Each structure stands twice: as C-alpha cells, then as structure tokens.
Amino acid sequence: MRFGILGPLDVRGPDDSPLDPGGPRPRALLTVLLLEAGRAVSAERLIDGLYGEDPPANAANALQSQVSRLRKRLGLEIETGPAGYRLVVAPDAVDVHRFQRLAREGRQALDTGDHARAAALLHEGLALWRSPAPDDLPRLDELRLGAEQDRIEADLALGGDADLVAEVRELIARNPLGERLYGLLMRALHAAGRPAEALHVFEEARRVLADELGTDPSAELAALHLELLRGQEPVRQRGVPAQLTRFVGRTDELARIDALLADARLVTLTGPGGTGKTRLAIEAGRAREDVCYVELAPLADGAGIPYAILTALGVRQGLRGPQGEEATERLVAALESRDLLLVLDNCEHLIEGAAQVAGVLLGSCPGLRILATSREALGITGEVRCPVPPLAAGPAAQLFGDRAAAVRPDFEAHGHAQVAAIERVCEALDGLPLAIELAAARLRTLTVDELAERLGDRFRVLSRGDRTKAPRHRTLRAVVEWSWELLDEEERDLACRMTVFVGSGLSGGATLDAVEAVCGIPYPEDLLASLTEKSFLEASEGRYRMLETIRVFCAEQLTDDVSGDVSARLRDAHATYFLRLAAEAEPRLRGHEQLPWLARLSSERGNLDAALRHFLRAAPSDGLRLMADLSWFWRLHGLAGERVALARELMDAVGPKAPPGLEEEYALCALNSVMGEGDEARLARADRLLGTIDRQLRLPFTVVLWTLAVGPERSRDERVRAQVGNDPWGRALLAVGLGFQEQFAGRPAASETLFTQALAGFRETGDRWGMANSLDQLGMYADWRGECGRALELIDEALGYARELAAPEETADLLCRRGAVLLHSGAYEEAATDFARAGELARAAGTPEKVAGAMWGMGDAARLSGNTALAREHYETALETSARSWYSVGQTVHIFLGLGRVALAEGRADEADDWFAQAWTLSTSAETQGLELARVAEALASRTDEPEHAATLLGAASALRGQLIVDDPDVTPLELRLRRMLAPQVYKKAFELGGSLRHDAVRGP
Structure with missing residues (x-):
C-alpha cells in the first residue's frame, strides 16, 4: 500500500486503486500514525490529534474503537503496546518519509558536489508534494523550503534555467526574510544574463533585513555580491529563450539541421505558420556553445534588424561615443572574430532587410553561421533551404498527450479506441504542432472521441471553403478559428x-x-x-x-x-498608457530605483516604440513628450542611434517650429535626430533653441545630451546654471561638465574638487551612471599623485556601477584605467589581466579603437616586465587594429613610443629612432595634449648625445607635465631623471629651462 499526506490524505491499495479511510476522525488518526510510520505513538498524542481540547470521558476506549475500525476498513496492521500504537508500514511507502529521505540524500549529494544526482533526488522528492503542509505541521513546510532551495542551487550549478528566476521570486514573496533565497535569486539572474537586476536584489535584501530585523546581510550574501561585482562581465541575452513546455519529437529534423550547418553558413527553416519553425530553431540552437537568438516579429521595418541583433548580443553604444556610428559596421566588428550561430526568427515580413543584413555579416564574419526561420527563403547566395515538415504520427500523438496532460493532469491514453482517436485528431490537423496544441487545450471540456468527431465535422464544412490556400494553412486557420468560436x-x-x-x-x-x-x-x-x-x-x-x-x-x-472607433480608442489608450509609464520612469532612471526601472523599460521597448509611432501619426506633440522622457533611457540602454529615423520623422511631422511650451522636448528630438556629418542644421537648431531657455529644464539630462553634441564648453554657459536650477542631479551633472573643463584647461586641483562635488551629489540621488563617471576621474587623479591603493578603490567601485548598468564599453575603459594604475605600482601581471579583459569586452562590443587601447596596455605590461618579444606583438596588433578604425593621435603616439622602446631594449637603435621620429611628427602635426608631447620629448632626449639639446627637451617635458600630473610608468620624477641622464653642469640649466618653457616652445630635434 501507498500513503500520501503531503496534501489531502491519499491511500492506495496494492493495485493503485484509491481507498477511503472513512470520516474526519479516522483520517486524522491515520495521518498521525503515518507521520510516525513504523514507530509507536502514545495514546495521549493520538487522543489529542483526534479530539483536541475536548476529549470524551471514555477517550481511551473511543481511541481503541477508532483503531479497530481503521484496521478492518483498510486491512492495516496496527500493533498495540505499552508505548502506544504502531502502524506497521515501510517509511518509504509514506510520501512524507520518502520526501525526507530524498531531501536528505539530495542535500548530501549537493554537499559533495554531485549536482546531477542532487537535482534528480530533490526533483523526485518535491514532486511528492500536492499542497502546503497542514497548519499544525509548519516543520514540514520548512523542510520543503530547504529542499526547494537545495534543488534550485543544484539546477543553477548544472546551467540553470530562465524559469528559476520566476520560481525564486515566488518563494521570496512567501518568505521575504529568507536570506538564502536572495542569494539564489542573484545567482539565477546573473546566470540568465541579467546582472544589473542581480545586483539590485542585494540592495533589496539589505533594505528588507534592515527594516524587518534591524540587521545587515550576512557575510555570505555580501561575499556573493562582491563576487558578482568582480565577476565576468555580463551580456544582455545568453543563448536561446527558455521554453515553457517540453520539446517533443523532431529528432530527425534536429540532426538534419546540424548536418546542414556543418557545411552551409546560412540555413533557412521554411514553412507556413504553426509548423514549429521557431521551436525547432530554438532547440537546434540550445546545444550550441555560442548562440544568439533574435526575434524579428516585433520590428516594423528592416532598418531595425542590425539594432535588434546588437541588443541581443548585449552590445551597447557607450554614452560618450558618437550616436551616429553605423550599426551594421558595429555589428560586423562585434562578430568578425567570433564562432557564433545567429538565429534570426520570423524573417518573412522583413525578407529584403534580413537578406541584406545576412549577406553583409556572412561576407565579413568567417566564423558566423545563420539559422533563419521564414515562410519563404531569403534568396541569397549560399543559402540552404530546409522545409519543416509536419510531425509524424508518433511524435504528433506524443505532443498531443503531453499538452493534454498539462490541461488535465489525470489524462492518459487508455485502450486502442482512445489511441486511435488521438491519431485521427493529429491526422486531421496535418501534424501541425500549433494546431495540435490548440486542440489539446479543448480536453478540459471534451473527451478525445468528442474532439475527433467535432474536428471531422469542422473540416468537412471547411473543405468547401477557399481551396486556393495551401492545405496546411487551411488546416491551421481552421483550428484557430474553431478554437476562437469556443x-x-x-x-x-x-x-x-x-x-x-x-x-x-x-x-x-x-x-x-x-x-x-x-x-x-x-x-x-x-x-x-x-x-x-x-x-x-x-x-x-x-x-x-x-x-x-x-x-x-x-x-x-x-x-x-x-468598430473603427473602438479600434482607434484602443491604440490611443495603448499610447497614452506608455506615455504615462515613460513619464513615471524618467526621474527614477536618475535615482536609487535606476536598475529596476531600466529593466522595466527594457521589457517594454516594443510597446514604447509602437506608442511613439502612433503619436507620430496621430499626435506629434505627445510624441515629443514621449521621446523626451525616453531619451535618457535610450542613452543608458546603449543604442540611441536606433531611434534616429523616428526622431527625424517626428521633427518633420511637428514642423520647423517648436510647439508652445515644448521647446525643450523639441530640442531633445532634434538632438536625437543628429547622426553625424550632414546634420549640422538640426544640431544648430537645437543649440539655438536651448540657448534661449532661461528657466529650469524639466529634464536635466538635456544638458548632457546638449554638451555631448556641441561640446563640453556649454557647461560654462551661465544660462546652463539657470537651466539646471536646484535639481540635485542636475547640479552634480553641472559639476561633471565643469570638472572636465578645468581638466582640459590644465587645472587638475580645481577639476578634482568639482568631481568630488559631483560624486557627493550622485551618491545622494543614487545614480550609478553619475557615480561611475565621477569615480573614474577621481581614480585617475589619485593615480597621478601616486596613491595607487586609493585609485584602485575608486576605480573598483566605478566598475561595480558600470557592470550593474550592463555597460561593457564603459567597463572596458575602467579596466584599462585600472591596468594603468597597476602598471604604475609595478603589478605588471595583474595589469596585463585587466587589459586582456578590457580587450575581450571591447572586441565583443565591436569597438576596435578600444581593442587597440587594451592591446597597447598589454604591450606596456609585457615590456615593463622584460618580455620585449610579447610587447612588440601586442603593440603591432594594436597598430593594425587602430588602422581599421578611428583612433586618437595620443594613443597612436603611445604605440609608436612603445615600439621604439622595444627596439631600443633589443639593441636596434636606428629602428628606435625611426619610431620616435614618427611619434614626434604625428604629435606636432595634430591636436595633442601636453602629455603626449612630453612623452615624445623625453624619448628623444634619451637618444641625443648633445647635453644642451637634451636639457631643452627635458625642460620642455617638465613644463608640459607641469600642466598635468605625471601618469607615465616609464617616467621617474624629473629631477632624478635629469641627474641620471645629464652631466652636473647641464642639470641646473635644464631644470631652469623647464620652468620657463610652454607648449609652443617645443620644437623638433
């Protein structure tokens, strides 16, 4: 016999037939005996369980009578002894004891690192539960919660699943003080490629524990938070989407797709809607190590395809970078060195755009393969078309049974007649998976025989309809229509x-x-x-x-x-709702709630774009308001260039003049429409309009976008102070702009003071973007003063915020900054690691100029540690990479100097002189900072045999560096360097020259 008490009492005979123990008291008696299966239970405890606080006068006799009835009714062996009554049954025959054993063994397997066995045991144990434990047995619910947490931990160790996030959130809702659950949620979100949300959970846990218990998070949870901050940089989306149902059949099709992808680089799954193309593509991609899934159905036109792929890859545009860089070029740069399977789903409505993007990517990225789904082929050279057939009879019936069990847990095909009915249903539906799933959903109210009969009648009627349509299309439409009518x-x-x-x-x-x-x-x-x-x-x-x-x-x-009126009202209501949502989100994107609201707007991107397109046609003024409220989100999200076309259309719809009261919104729309060269008129229009506003701006980030577009000198404009007003975020932002202005003017002390003020303001508001930018600059100044430890503290904190914002470009910049600090402190190996991680991020983000910067950092680390061969390799890679992209003069000069120093160290003096001469020519023929000229002057001084000339060059370097702070690991303090390099008689003269020379005094050797 089997007994279940993890839910309503369930007794099963040897043949699995249900047995009835009787009324409430026999059930209560049996439950108490089952809880102690195989052990004696005292009469006092049984009486208390049966009668509570009001036992009858002859309670012992009444208990004996109940036990006797239970023996006879169920044929149970219940022994009587001095210790009480004992139900003779194996513990494993009772679900609660079986659960406890499986949970205990699962925990032991988890502790020993056998995650697969732990997961199997815990899944089996938890499946025994049919409802929560009774109120008088809270211990069982605690055991269940512990097992659920163990099982989630095992599943995460095995690779996790997106469904775990929702499951853990549900557990937290029931157990808000469960600290281990917060840790599991952080890990599940991080594994799902949602690191910003994972880090926000720690803040949520800290707040809940402080409010409810007055405590801080445990050391374990704090350590996990730090581990995620320091861990591998996240991506927006990893692999393919998790599915809600089990995948059935299609083994042969999966093998065929694998074989085709082994030889062809573009495979397109074709077939009418409902054949299961999407699910098949997802399952084919699931086994790949590096796969990116892109859903194209929500896109309105082909121009959005590159941006959709960039978003799926986790590639975002840096806030400081140009908005107008070509998305396809960025995409090529991100994919050209990767072996990746790109799944493009639902291409049919964008067939030309999908074909164009696929052609460019396949031609430029040799390691790329594309698996597309479409109702028609893309039609480009090299494409292999793979028609998706209907399900064969066996898999079709299996799918029907699987989906039927989801709506009727007791469903099971019994007998030849019912199996035959299922086969008739699947045959009538042409083996179309979507049609089969829709039909199976009707089993809540119909039997399989009734379903088969009604489908037969339905299709006999429909067969007289439009025969010009493809048979499978008629079948699918018929079953959707039939389901609709029900x-x-x-x-x-x-x-x-x-x-x-x-x-x-x-x-x-x-x-x-x-x-x-x-x-x-x-x-x-x-x-x-x-x-x-x-x-x-x-x-x-x-x-x-x-x-x-x-x-x-x-x-x-x-x-x-x-009616048309109702349809129009729906579209109006949709757009109005998302206009309100954007307005509600806008201030929260600059404060403590930044991360959850970034996630909220990210999940609504499709609806927000649809609302904006509706306003474009129906109410352009509301479109201006929506675009303005979304502008900062687009910048933080990282792909503002995607909305350039929409901004231009909106400006054309509004006209050449701003609507009254919407001057700021109109100017923001103009700034969003600026792509690059050729947009000077739009930029000038925005600049003029913003220059006339002498009140506090509704959206203080307008100043950021304004200065990014026209230059940071705008932050010095007195009018900007009035536009920022008393807004604390705006004041912090203004301090950032002024801090950069002081830095460019060669006044580092004033600049550092302003960035310190900015950091305090951003800490007050809770804005991670502002804190990261301020900490970056403060870390640089600490490094320049030689305070390496302090610099690393500041940069590490900034890295945490950049990772929370899922900002890989900014993370790469900060890692390079961190690497430079480590170089200055002599930690060359650790510095090389940071530069390498920065290079990986930059390469994945499609930013070759940042890859080059990371490579010359690795070159510096190798050279300073004595490995000149490796240094030369890194410098040459940096030079080659920089040749394919925009690259700053200062960084190119640095590479030339690095190659010269390597040549010098290896005894090739002529080659070194040639590199130094090239560095001098480049640095004096372009707009360069004093730091680059100082570096070149010092390199040239080390090569001259003329003391007077060396003194002049080093004096010039001293003057140039005097405008900044020394930040070069190759340079010792100037006085010590002069004493080592120059004879005592010229030392004094060189030092004197250094005090009087300025930037324009430096001339060629």
Missing part, C-alpha cells in the same frame, strides 16, 4: 484587444497592469488565465504574450468585429 464573448473581446500590444518578442506582450489600463477590463486575471489555458496566450514572468500566428488571426477579428 471562446466566450468576454474572452474573444480581450483576445482582440490584446493585439494592440506588440507580439511575441522578448519585449512584447503586456503586464497585468497594462492589460487592465489599455483594454479597459477591470480585474482581467481570470480572463487572462483562461486564454492562457486555451493556448491563446503565453504567460511568463508576469507578462502575457500572443504567438504571432494567433495574434494575426485575432487582429483580423478586431478589424471585422470591432
């Missing part, structure tokens, strides 16, 4: 209204709040649950999404069944 009026109405939301992409669908506000249906939870159960919606992590095939069908019903 919805009640409220469900149909909501399904129609849900089509106003962008569809099935990662940023598609809608939250419950959005559905209620936009669709005008109060408390829609039950309707949404019903549509989800009937496969019209997918629900995941608080969002409801429609499969694209169903969305298209429901949109047709919206056109047919809902």
Whole structure:
C-alpha cells in the first residue's frame, strides 16, 4: 500500500486503486500514525490529534474503537503496546518519509558536489508534494523550503534555467526574510544574463533585513555580491529563450539541421505558420556553445534588424561615443572574430532587410553561421533551404498527450479506441504542432472521441471553403478559428484587444497592469488565465504574450468585429498608457530605483516604440513628450542611434517650429535626430533653441545630451546654471561638465574638487551612471599623485556601477584605467589581466579603437616586465587594429613610443629612432595634449648625445607635465631623471629651462 499526506490524505491499495479511510476522525488518526510510520505513538498524542481540547470521558476506549475500525476498513496492521500504537508500514511507502529521505540524500549529494544526482533526488522528492503542509505541521513546510532551495542551487550549478528566476521570486514573496533565497535569486539572474537586476536584489535584501530585523546581510550574501561585482562581465541575452513546455519529437529534423550547418553558413527553416519553425530553431540552437537568438516579429521595418541583433548580443553604444556610428559596421566588428550561430526568427515580413543584413555579416564574419526561420527563403547566395515538415504520427500523438496532460493532469491514453482517436485528431490537423496544441487545450471540456468527431465535422464544412490556400494553412486557420468560436464573448473581446500590444518578442506582450489600463477590463486575471489555458496566450514572468500566428488571426477579428472607433480608442489608450509609464520612469532612471526601472523599460521597448509611432501619426506633440522622457533611457540602454529615423520623422511631422511650451522636448528630438556629418542644421537648431531657455529644464539630462553634441564648453554657459536650477542631479551633472573643463584647461586641483562635488551629489540621488563617471576621474587623479591603493578603490567601485548598468564599453575603459594604475605600482601581471579583459569586452562590443587601447596596455605590461618579444606583438596588433578604425593621435603616439622602446631594449637603435621620429611628427602635426608631447620629448632626449639639446627637451617635458600630473610608468620624477641622464653642469640649466618653457616652445630635434 501507498500513503500520501503531503496534501489531502491519499491511500492506495496494492493495485493503485484509491481507498477511503472513512470520516474526519479516522483520517486524522491515520495521518498521525503515518507521520510516525513504523514507530509507536502514545495514546495521549493520538487522543489529542483526534479530539483536541475536548476529549470524551471514555477517550481511551473511543481511541481503541477508532483503531479497530481503521484496521478492518483498510486491512492495516496496527500493533498495540505499552508505548502506544504502531502502524506497521515501510517509511518509504509514506510520501512524507520518502520526501525526507530524498531531501536528505539530495542535500548530501549537493554537499559533495554531485549536482546531477542532487537535482534528480530533490526533483523526485518535491514532486511528492500536492499542497502546503497542514497548519499544525509548519516543520514540514520548512523542510520543503530547504529542499526547494537545495534543488534550485543544484539546477543553477548544472546551467540553470530562465524559469528559476520566476520560481525564486515566488518563494521570496512567501518568505521575504529568507536570506538564502536572495542569494539564489542573484545567482539565477546573473546566470540568465541579467546582472544589473542581480545586483539590485542585494540592495533589496539589505533594505528588507534592515527594516524587518534591524540587521545587515550576512557575510555570505555580501561575499556573493562582491563576487558578482568582480565577476565576468555580463551580456544582455545568453543563448536561446527558455521554453515553457517540453520539446517533443523532431529528432530527425534536429540532426538534419546540424548536418546542414556543418557545411552551409546560412540555413533557412521554411514553412507556413504553426509548423514549429521557431521551436525547432530554438532547440537546434540550445546545444550550441555560442548562440544568439533574435526575434524579428516585433520590428516594423528592416532598418531595425542590425539594432535588434546588437541588443541581443548585449552590445551597447557607450554614452560618450558618437550616436551616429553605423550599426551594421558595429555589428560586423562585434562578430568578425567570433564562432557564433545567429538565429534570426520570423524573417518573412522583413525578407529584403534580413537578406541584406545576412549577406553583409556572412561576407565579413568567417566564423558566423545563420539559422533563419521564414515562410519563404531569403534568396541569397549560399543559402540552404530546409522545409519543416509536419510531425509524424508518433511524435504528433506524443505532443498531443503531453499538452493534454498539462490541461488535465489525470489524462492518459487508455485502450486502442482512445489511441486511435488521438491519431485521427493529429491526422486531421496535418501534424501541425500549433494546431495540435490548440486542440489539446479543448480536453478540459471534451473527451478525445468528442474532439475527433467535432474536428471531422469542422473540416468537412471547411473543405468547401477557399481551396486556393495551401492545405496546411487551411488546416491551421481552421483550428484557430474553431478554437476562437469556443471562446466566450468576454474572452474573444480581450483576445482582440490584446493585439494592440506588440507580439511575441522578448519585449512584447503586456503586464497585468497594462492589460487592465489599455483594454479597459477591470480585474482581467481570470480572463487572462483562461486564454492562457486555451493556448491563446503565453504567460511568463508576469507578462502575457500572443504567438504571432494567433495574434494575426485575432487582429483580423478586431478589424471585422470591432468598430473603427473602438479600434482607434484602443491604440490611443495603448499610447497614452506608455506615455504615462515613460513619464513615471524618467526621474527614477536618475535615482536609487535606476536598475529596476531600466529593466522595466527594457521589457517594454516594443510597446514604447509602437506608442511613439502612433503619436507620430496621430499626435506629434505627445510624441515629443514621449521621446523626451525616453531619451535618457535610450542613452543608458546603449543604442540611441536606433531611434534616429523616428526622431527625424517626428521633427518633420511637428514642423520647423517648436510647439508652445515644448521647446525643450523639441530640442531633445532634434538632438536625437543628429547622426553625424550632414546634420549640422538640426544640431544648430537645437543649440539655438536651448540657448534661449532661461528657466529650469524639466529634464536635466538635456544638458548632457546638449554638451555631448556641441561640446563640453556649454557647461560654462551661465544660462546652463539657470537651466539646471536646484535639481540635485542636475547640479552634480553641472559639476561633471565643469570638472572636465578645468581638466582640459590644465587645472587638475580645481577639476578634482568639482568631481568630488559631483560624486557627493550622485551618491545622494543614487545614480550609478553619475557615480561611475565621477569615480573614474577621481581614480585617475589619485593615480597621478601616486596613491595607487586609493585609485584602485575608486576605480573598483566605478566598475561595480558600470557592470550593474550592463555597460561593457564603459567597463572596458575602467579596466584599462585600472591596468594603468597597476602598471604604475609595478603589478605588471595583474595589469596585463585587466587589459586582456578590457580587450575581450571591447572586441565583443565591436569597438576596435578600444581593442587597440587594451592591446597597447598589454604591450606596456609585457615590456615593463622584460618580455620585449610579447610587447612588440601586442603593440603591432594594436597598430593594425587602430588602422581599421578611428583612433586618437595620443594613443597612436603611445604605440609608436612603445615600439621604439622595444627596439631600443633589443639593441636596434636606428629602428628606435625611426619610431620616435614618427611619434614626434604625428604629435606636432595634430591636436595633442601636453602629455603626449612630453612623452615624445623625453624619448628623444634619451637618444641625443648633445647635453644642451637634451636639457631643452627635458625642460620642455617638465613644463608640459607641469600642466598635468605625471601618469607615465616609464617616467621617474624629473629631477632624478635629469641627474641620471645629464652631466652636473647641464642639470641646473635644464631644470631652469623647464620652468620657463610652454607648449609652443617645443620644437623638433
């Protein structure tokens, strides 16, 4: 016999048939005996369990009577002894004892590092639970929670799953003080490629523990937080999306796709909607080590394809970088050195754009392979078309049974007749997976035989319809239409209204709040649950999404069944809701709530773009407001260039003059429309308009975008002070702008003071972007003073914020800064590690100029540690990389000097002189800072045999460095260097010269 008490009492006979123990008291008695299966239970405890605080006068006799009835009714062996009553049964026959054994063994396996066995044991144990433990047995719920945490930890160690995030969040909602759960959530989010959210969870845990318990997070949780801060830099999306259902069949198709991809670099899965192309592509990509999935269905035109791929890759545009850099070029740079499978899903509505992007990438990136899904082939050279067939009879029936069990847990195909009925259903549906899933959802109310009969009648009627359509298309449409007709009026109405939301992409669908506000249906939870159960919606992590095939069908019903006025009101309501959301988010993006609101807007990108396009046509002034509120999000998110075309269209729709009261919004739109050369008129229009505003700006980040576009000197404009006003974030921002101005003017002390003020302001508001930028500069100044330890503290804190913001370019810059500090302190090996990590990030981000910067840093580390051969290799790689991109003169000069110093160390003096001469020519023929000229002057001084000339050069270097602070690991303090290099009689003269020379006094040797 088997017994279940982890839920309603369940007793099963040897043949697995259910047995009834009787009324409430026999059930209570059996439950208490089962809790101590195989052990004696005292009469007092049993009486207390049966009667509570009001036992009968003859309680002992009543208990004996109940035990006797239980023996006879179920045939149980219950022994009586001096210690009480003992139910003779093996503990493993009782689910609670089996669960405890599996949980204990699972924990032991976890402790020994056998994660696969731990996961299997814990999954098996937790599957025994059918409901929460009774209120009088809280210990069991505690054991269950511990097992759930152990199982999640094992799953994470095995690679994790996106579903773990939602599961852990649910556990935290029930156990808000569970510190281990916060750690598991941090790890799950980090594993899912959502590092900013992972780090925000630590802050959430700290706040909850302080408010509820008055304590700080444990050392273990703090150590995990530090580990994630220092860990590998995250990407936006890793691999392919997690799926909500089990993958069934298609073994042969997966093998065929693998074989095709081994020989061809572009494979396109073709077939009508509903054949399972998307799911097949996802499963084919799941086994790949480096794969990127891109959903194209939400895109309105092909111009957005490169940006969609960049976003999926986790490549973002640095805030300081140019907005107008060509997205396709950036994409090529990010992929040209990677062996990656790119999955482009749902290409059919953008077939020309998809073909163009695929052609460029395949021609430029030799390690790239593309797996596309489309209703038609892309039609480019080298493409291999792979039609996706319907499911064979066996897998089709298996899929039906799998999905049927999801809606009816007790479903199981019994007997030849029922198996035959399932086969008839799948045959009628042409083996189309989507059609089969929709049909299986009807088993809540129909038997398989009824379903088969109704489908047969349905298709006999439909066969008289449009025979010009492809048979599978007719079949799919028929089953969608049939499922539609089985919805009640409220469900149909909501399904129609849900089509106003962008569809099935990662940023598609809608939250419950959005559905209620936009669709005008109060408390829609039950309707949404019903549509989800009937496969019209997918629900995941608080969002409801429609499969694209169903969305298209429901949109047709919206056109047919809902009046034009209602349809227009829906689009208006959708745009208005997201306008309010953007306005609510805007100030939070600059404060302590920055990370969750970045994530919230990221999940709504598709809907926000759709709202902006609607305003573009219907209400351009509201479009200006929405674009203004989103401008800072786009910059922080990293791909502002994606919205340049929209900004230009919006400016054309508004006209040449700003609407009254929207001058700032109009100027921001103009700034967003600036791509680069050729946009001087738009930039000048924005500059003039902002220059006329003498009030506090509604959006203080306007000053940032303004100065990025026209130059940091704008921060000196007195009008800007009035525009910033008393806003604390704006004042901190103004201090940053002025700090850079003082730095460029050669006044480091004043600059450092301003960056210190800025950091204090950004700490007050909680803005990570501002803190990272301020700490970066303060770390540089500490390094220049020789305070290496302090510099590393500041830069490490900045790195933490950059990683929270998922900003790989800024992270690469900071790692290079950190590497430079380590060089100055003599930690060459550690410095090389930081430069190498920076190079990897920059390479993945498609920024060759930053790759070059990291490479010359690695060259410096190798040269200073004595490995000149490796140094030369790094310098040459940096020079080659810099030749393919924009690159600063100062960095190129540094590479030339590095190559010269390597040549000198290896005894090739003529080659060294040649590199130094090239560095001098470049540094004096371009706009360079004094630091670069000082470096060249010092290198040339080391090569001259004329003391007077050396004194002049070194004196000039001293003057130039006097405008800055020494930051070069090759340079010892000037006085010591002069004493070593020059005869005593010229030392004094050189030092005197150094006090009088200025930048324009430096001349060629």
